Amino acid sequence: MGGIDLSRIFTLSLFATTFRMATPVLFATLGGIFSSQAGIFNVGLEALLNIGAFFAVVGSVNTGSPVGGLLYAVVACVIACLFFSVVHLELKANAIIVGLAMNIFASGMTNYLLVTMLDSTGFYQSDLIIGFKTVEIPFIKDIPVLGDLLSGHFPLVYIAFFSVWLVYLILYKTPFGFHLRSVGENQDAAESVGINPKKMRYLSMILCGVFCGFGGSFLSLSYLTLFSEGMTAGRGWLALAAINFGEAKPVRSLIACLVFGFADALALRLQQFGLPSQVVLMLPYVSTLVVLLGSAIADERKRKALNAKHRSAETALT
Template identity: 45%
Template sequence: MEVLFDPATLASGIKLSVPILFAALGGMFTHQANVFNIALESLMLTSAFFSVVGSCYFSSPWAGLMLGIVASLVAALVFAVLTVDFGADVIVVGIAMNLGAWGATSILLELMFGVRGFLLDPRIVSFPSVEIPVVKSVPYLGQVVSGQNVLVYLAAATAVAVHFVSYHSKMGLRIRALGQNPAAVETAGLSPRRYRYLAILLCGLLCGAAGTFLPLGGLSMFSENMSAGKGYIALAAVLFGNGVPGLVIAASLVFGYAEALAVKMQGFGLPNQLVLMSPYVLTMLFLFIGTRRRVAAG
């Protein structure tokens, strides 16, 4: 039982929730704009690969983050052009992009680094962990919150920022209005197209950070199809919270915590496959609870 509240479990839960959180915050914008976005997965994977490239060539994780974000934005732009301007089906484009990104990153891995499958390279520099001066010495809390990866704190700050953008900025308001009533947005003399693009690009930006965390959040390696469904899990977090930032954040944290707990349970002899399965099962359970709650609330 004590493993549940073990500071190490909580700390690794927070860490594991970061990629899901970033991607879910991005997916929240597209959800608010009424775009069903399963391409989160491909944006994350694209960014994961290019962040490794950036980190390798400039030996700086920040360069990795930049390149990862740029790559993810380009992929998001492709998604936007096809679905907004050409009216292509979002699910078909999403699946094609996910398969395409898987293939493209695998080939680029081979072309640029000469390896297949995965890349372990001393040139890949991860983001460092940092201690928070005062908090560090607080018992329990210090062990959970301090000493995390830089991106973890960046994720927390981003979550707050996203809340403000979504609820206290014109752009956020308009994106939400677009999802609820596109005609109203048009009547107000605004371009729905523009705000749909903005939502998708914001999503690209945040998925860029999500993807960067996968290789540069401490692992310092890239492997083929590294996102492994995390984009879909993030989408579930978005649907659970129905686009409300607080709920989306909470769902992401729970997913991360569950994953950390499952990894811990492995130490107690729980079979590997069941451990790996748990985030996906939990996602379904959460989606069920979230939807039921929403239905109950009318």
């Protein structure tokens, strides 16, 4: 251990990798924020990333363009979300059960389609998959530190971080966002002023599908250009943790995504230093636990403060 030079671990490229690793989780998080603000706890994010990643590959092969792949992924995810919405909103099935079922269904379905559509098992890699190219930002790329950090990423990385601001605007600065949040917080209040809760929930799920489509295509058309079984590796679940930590607010949830991304990046880096990979690969998941524990402790403190307030009200009465 003494032989490891910390300055060789914490390099600029470690932070650049952090952005890359955070991107798919961030997309799924932003999608989940919409449904969660509208009052649907969507545990199917993992399934959506999986579906998105698969159809991005199919789309890329079919159209010969990564944008075509992205489009396929978005459409597939929106369809999956509409299916979720119909089962939950029309047939009144419990959202958590529907989400869990969707997770199981998605991994089975992509494995099956991998065989029937792409004629492979477990894994598909080919020159026919056209991925996105990295983008060099003029001027910024020549600035010493900033250039290494910010330039040379895949386009979807920029879109993801830009979307945090976009989602914030939609939710907090537009009538649409107001209506969506009112439905999630007090459905009766929304209904009493003529807002249709069901419609808002459908729309929130469609937006969730769009963002998950972006997240899925990042997984299979950017750093890696392939689809493999289980390539989402729990990122949908990490997104749920990020939403939970961030109370479904875009900027706070971004912080959690960055923590996860950093842990991922650190794990990749430490592997190069010969630490046992079993230990190193635990990092992202340990960091999730730490983040959730942190937010749970914060919640508990809030609850206790509230209770203390109530108790003092009681004693004031007696």
